[in-house]
Amino acid sequence: MDLSTTDPDTVLDGLDRRLVCALQVDGRAEPGRIAGVLGVSARTVTRRLARMRAAGVLRVVRMPDVEDAAVGALLLRVRVLSGRVDAIAQALADRPDVPFVDVMLGGQEVGAVVLTGAGARDRLLYGQLPATGAVTETTTHAVLHAFADAGQWRSGHLTEAEAAALARPAAPHPAAPDPAAPGPAVPDPAAPHPAAPAPPPDDLDRALLARLGEDARQSHAVLAAAVGAPESTVRRRLHRLDGLGLLRTHATVDPRLLGLAVDANLWLDVPPGRLAEVGAALARHPQVHGVFATSGPTNLLATVFCADHGELYRFLTDTLGPLGAARVETTITARAVKRAGVLLRQPVRQPSPQPSPQPSQRPPRRP
Secondary structure, X not given: OOHHHOOOOOOOOHHHHHHHHHHHHOOOOOHHHHHHHHOOOHHHXXXXXXXXXXXXXXXXXXXXXXXXXXXXXXXXXXXXXXXOXXXXXXXXXXXXXXXXXXXXXXXXXXXXXXXXXXXXXXXXXXXXXXXXXXXXXXXXXXXXXXXXXXXXXXXXXXOHHHHHHHOOOOOOOOOOOOOOOOOXXXXXXXXXXXXXXXXXXXXXXXXXXXXXXXXXXXXXXXXXXXXXXXXXXXXXXXXXXXXXXOOOEEEEEOHHHHOOOEEEEEEEEOOHHHHHHHHHHHHOOOOEEEEEEEOOOOOEEEEEEEOOHHHHHHHHHHHHHHHOOOEEEEEEEEEEEEEOOEEOOOOOOOOOOOOOOOHHHOOOOOO
């Protein structure tokens, strides 16, 4: 069974949710470490995680660094002819450079995140999407700044002390030198020499990162066999990559299984002078799983999980209202197709009883 067959009415019990949250904190945490923090046996942790993963409820993958990958990414809102939304959503989800795809409530809009270079971007926007004939409008937002992304969201089923015990130390990002700051007139011979910059990832590093992008919980032994390197080398390489901040993970799970039935996108028009303040405030909120400053008709996107529509209303009035956005457009996700590169649910395709379409009725080409 895979994620496409997960029953949306299934609800994980309290321990299952705590285990999911533990993997949100550290997707590669060992069962013994999780067990010690949560106060259960390692055997229970292993059995529960194996059951959820085998049932397709839970998958843990590596995510790119939010600062490196998100800035410059494209947020697409694609309006589609009635009856063609599944084909367009699936075509976008089939692309390796599209890690997130949602079908929005109403059935005529697809939302997607695109991480690609200028050439592939232009082919998609100006060639492939218009050529389908099913796309009526495309709105493109470029991400200018990432305040928080899906890899940083926690479902809130751990205490602060438990989350802190499971968290790995944050990888330091070296600060850029300040050209206005005066430097020492004479070098201090007793001062420690600055550490040499870390070498860029090589072929072995990239092979390990690619494997972790499919399943971030693979053991050192499994990874070593897959890439053809000694296990000791794999351990050493992963430790270095972790220190560089390249082992961020995402515990992919249907939010409905955590009791969160509503996933909403809030497109905000915020006064430029308050953009940083509002973005940072929303990024700290436990219901928010992504905040991005963007180009386009609005300048801030916040994605929010809520238990129901009433909770979404309270978020809009009690949390968002005081922040002073000039305008808010709220769109609700009807169906998540792909999250963090993981295909969640295949659209149901019914066989057509009609004969093959004439040239004027041809189905859309895939983007």
